[in-house]
Amino acid sequence: MKKLNLIIDDDEINNTFCRFIISKAGIEGHFQSFTDPEEGLKFVADILINKHYDKVVLFLDINMPIMTGWDFLKEFEKIYSYQTEIKIYILSSSISEDDKSHAQANKYVKDFISKPLSIGTLGKIRQELAA
Numbered sequence: 001m002k003k004l005n006l007i008i009d010d011d012e013i014n015n016t017f018c019r020f021i022i023s024k025a026g027i028e029g030h031f032q033s034f035t036d037p038e039e040g041l042k043f044v045a046d047i048l049i050n051k052h053y054d055k056v057v058l059f060l061d062i063n064m065p066i067m068t069g070w071d072f073l074k075e076f077e078k079i080y081s082y083q084t085e086i087k088i089y090i091l092s093s094s095i096s097e098d099d100k101s102h103a104q105a106n107k108y109v110k111d112f113i114s115k116p117l118s119i120g121t122l123g124k125i126r127q128e129l130a131a
Contacts, residue, residue: 038066041067047084
């Protein structure tokens with residue numbers, strides 16, 4: 001099974017940090033990150049069309065310029081096919097209860113994770129990531 005860990009966040013430092021934490025936590029799979037959510041969406045569309053991966057874990061920021069995480073999810077819903085399993089985790093510095101509720105209400109979002117990503121947080125969801 002080909003797995004991918006994908007980060008879409010406009011902060012390159014956060015993306016590098018997440019790669020390090022995911023690696024330290026022993027989460028298997030390739031790694032890809034995008035600072036431009038539109039490029040990230042095109043990449044996801046390509047994955048869905050060409051079936052490059054069987055399983056994708058996507059960590060998505062919500063507060064980004066040009067295209068927010070919420071905008072990304074609206075576009076994602078239009079293209080998603082269940083041939084590739086994609087688990088989306090909102091990874092945000094937002095402390096807004098509205099953002100957390102919005103994430104929980106979205107059928108594609110598995111959970112809302114507060115930044116920074118940590119090994120402890122990944123440990124809590126590791127079983128689901130490994131499944």
